[in-house]
Amino acid sequence: VRVAVVGSGLAGFTAYQTLRRELEPEEIAVFGLEDDPAATFRRRAAAIRQRQMRSESDGHCLPTTFPGLAFRSAAARRSPAPLVGTLLDRYHPTVGEFLAHVDRLRARSGWDRSFRRARIGRVRAVDGGFELDGHGTFPHVLVATGHPGLNVPDALRTDPRAVHSYEPHEYASTVTVVGAGLAAATEWLNALDVGAEVISVRRREPVRRPLNAPREYFSRRGLSGFNRLGTSERTARLQSLLAPSYPPGRVFDEPLARAMMEDRFRVERSVNGTQQVICATGFLRGFTHDPLLERLVGEHGLETAGGWIVLAPDASVPALSDATRTLALAGVAAQWAFPASDTLAGARFVAHGFLRRIRSCRTR
Amino acid sequence: VSYTLRGRVESRLAAVLLVVAAACVLALAEHKWWPVEAAGLMLGVGLALDIQVYHPLLRYQPGWAALPLGVLELGLVLLLMRAAGVAAPVWQAVALFGGGWLAAQLLAHAAFPLLRLGYAEDGGELGHLGAAAALSVGAVLAGAGATAYALRPPVVHLAAGVHQGPLVITHREVLVGEPGAVVRGGIVVRASGVTVKNVTVVGGENGITVERVRGTVLDGVSVSGPTLDGIHVRLAGVVIKNCTVDMLGNTLGQGIDISYTMDMGRTMVEGCTVTGGMEGITTHSSMTEIMHNSVSRTTMRGISVTEMSMGMVMDNEVRDARGIGIWCNDRSMCMIERNTVLDTRPDAMGHAFGVLTSFQSEANLWENQLGANPVASAAITQSEVQSGRSFSYR
Numbered sequence: 181v182r183v184a185v186v187g188s189g190l191a192g193f194t195a196y197q198t199l200r201r202e203l204e205p206e207e208i209a210v211f212g213l214e215d216d217p218a219a220t221f222r223r224r225a226a227a228i229r230q231r232q233m234r235s236e237s238d239g240h241c242l243p244t245t246f247p248g249l250a251f252r253s254a255a256a257r258r259s260p261a262p263l264v265g266t267l268l269d270r271y272h273p274t275v276g277e278f279l280a281h282v283d284r285l286r287a288r289s290g291w292d293r294s295f296r297r298a299r300i301g302r303v304r305a306v307d308g309g310f311e312l313d314g315h316g317t318f319p320h321v322l323v324a325t326g327h328p329g330l331n332v333p334d335a336l337r338t339d340p341r342a343v344h345s346y347e348p349h350e351y352a353s354t355v356t357v358v359g360a361g362l363a364a365a366t367e368w369l370n371a372l373d374v375g376a377e378v379i380s381v382r383r384r385e386p387v388r389r390p391l392n393a394p395r396e397y398f399s400r401r402g403l404s405g406f407n408r409l410g411t412s413e414r415t416a417r418l419q420s421l422l423a424p425s426y427p428p429g430r431v432f433d434e435p436l437a438r439a440m441m442e443d444r445f446r447v448e449r450s451v452n453g454t455q456q457v458i459c460a461t462g463f464l465r466g467f468t469h470d471p472l473l474e475r476l477v478g479e480h481g482l483e484t485a486g487g488w489i490v491l492a493p494d495a496s497v498p499a500l501s502d503a504t505r506t507l508a509l510a511g512v513a514a515q516w517a518f519p520a521s522d523t524l525a526g527a528r529f530v531a532h533g534f535l536r537r538i539r540s541c542r543t544r
Numbered sequence: 545v546s547y548t549l550r551g552r553v554e555s556r557l558a559a560v561l562l563v564v565a566a567a568c569v570l571a572l573a574e575h576k577w578w579p580v581e582a583a584g585l586m587l588g589v590g591l592a593l594d595i596q597v598y599h600p601l602l603r604y605q606p607g608w609a610a611l612p613l614g615v616l617e618l619g620l621v622l623l624l625m626r627a628a629g630v631a632a633p634v635w636q637a638v639a640l641f642g643g644g645w646l647a648a649q650l651l652a653h654a655a656f657p658l659l660r661l662g663y664a665e666d667g668g669e670l671g672h673l674g675a676a677a678a679l680s681v682g683a684v685l686a687g688a689g690a691t692a693y694a695l696r697p698p699v700v701h702l703a704a705g706v707h708q709g710p711l712v713i714t715h716r717e718v719l720v721g722e723p724g725a726v727v728r729g730g731i732v733v734r735a736s737g738v739t740v741k742n743v744t745v746v747g748g749e750n751g752i753t754v755e756r757v758r759g760t761v762l763d764g765v766s767v768s769g770p771t772l773d774g775i776h777v778r779l780a781g782v783v784i785k786n787c788t789v790d791m792l793g794n795t796l797g798q799g800i801d802i803s804y805t806m807d808m809g810r811t812m813v814e815g816c817t818v819t820g821g822m823e824g825i826t827t828h829s830s831m832t833e834i835m836h837n838s839v840s841r842t843t844m845r846g847i848s849v850t851e852m853s854m855g856m857v858m859d860n861e862v863r864d865a866r867g868i869g870i871w872c873n874d875r876s877m878c879m880i881e882r883n884t885v886l887d888t889r890p891d892a893m894g895h896a897f898g899v900l901t902s903f904q905s906e907a908n909l910w911e912n913q914l915g916a917n918p919v920a921s922a923a924i925t926q927s928e929v930q931s932g933r934s935f936s937y938r
Binding site for chain 1: 545546547548551603604606607608653654657658661662663664665666667669
């Protein structure tokens, strides 16, 4: 086995599908605690009662954008509607469709033959590759450990009313939702749906855009300029690109406008005396919250900037990758190379770069 | 896709490769160059828009945008084809474009992403495939251009002086008369693809006879003193421009007679001066554009479009005809615009019309100067005249 993926979530799973184009399951080792690649996503989507994906037709785990989920849905439903929707950028697969897609891929790709249940706490560069915490040495390693944890504001950490949006919860009759991203917007609607009075607490007005980042940042068009930025400019650009956002459209606007007229939805600056506080505040940011990455940086003296590990444009770690070995990061840890790396398209981007490096490796 | 400039160009070139291949096959099948010329124009328009318009304006191009952009490109291609004189059947050209557009969509949305893992994230760039596509398109178009160059008809120069005719042309060629070159006894065109340029013809049964051939061009010819017609066209495709036909003294022959050419596509008479003869310019069962000509002193009609012809008669001057200046007759359809008809003389029955539409014909008259005639215009025997530009014979 010459290739290892550390992390068995969706980013690791997407990388695995790309690797499978050229490698057999026995040539890939996937390390993780859960063999279901969608387990974490499934729990979080259920917690916020998410029914539709924010991603579009190409928000899947396959190595190529075609055939996308719209094409598959059109074939399954025998209806052109999904294809028309995707032409208009209005097709969003349901969470159910996406999870079924993951299950199908898992069954047919040999994922379970590659999966090894183990927590990798340390990745150490050694001669010929990377030693993974006593599980062997691999020339090519992709670290896809995912978000390091849920972010709860300090002031609410000990508040008994507080729950994170990605933790299972019901809704009280008066609810404060902290945050301004898609999870917050979804929680506003969820709480309003069950008749609650909702207060939105946010530091800034939410950005309205269809995807996590502007579309040009999903291709070389935006990325080439992004990659040319100096360290401080790139840090600032990332902070602005990663500001909370949710998609424009009537799905959100109409219920919120109606609730405002009924005086059941309002915006406030700080948390007040509602019965429940939902923290739709996303995830902890920065490699320092991920023990594996923090140790990797510390032990190898890797370059960092503003909480991000500095990466090459293909998301490999420059100091530890050469013609004979590759260490690359996927998922949220790869934002330095691809701002929307915590999306499925981002996972695919990193996977393509990782496979390219394996292909070009002299000792492969 | 958020295309990079290189991605746009490479995707365009790779997609147009199919169109160019189809155009070459069509050109071989039809023995015509218009498909290759049209494909070249499609590529040129597409690349120009990619570089000058799409790349600066469209940071992201949603799928639906392909439709209006395709319509824009089609319009520009058709306009340029018309301006460049590419003689393409419109619907075939539209079908070629439409097929190319559809192929481009299928390639961009399905085939390219399957062929190249990072097609979308690379902004449409195709790597080696893009370079190969560019080379292939260049090679095919250069090959087509070289072939067209090699297949040009030979140019035959007719020296100054009098050459005894009739001169019979039996091979595709361009016959160019040097100043002072005269053919006495007429010219007979018996091969397709012949161009006769700057030649003076004197006498002969017909001055120039074109029969059962395609693609004849008569440019700058001068005809005088034939026994029958000045220029006599039967069952042939012809473009006649900048000619002079002197029929004075010939009371029965026609200046230019184009008959039974409907199956040969549109014929054209443009920029000619016809003097004398029974009719100046006449068409029978033909589809002809008669434009910017001057016709005078005929013994009967100046211009006639008759016997189920379709004709566009525009910007002509007809002077001193007898009976009828411009005649649309016998179930013909005529678009008669911006002509000037002066001094039409009464015929033996005492009739003199600027424009007459007769025997179940349809004519559309627009902005003609007909005042200086005994009767400006009339429609008789179940014919119909419309005024305005709503009529089209296409």
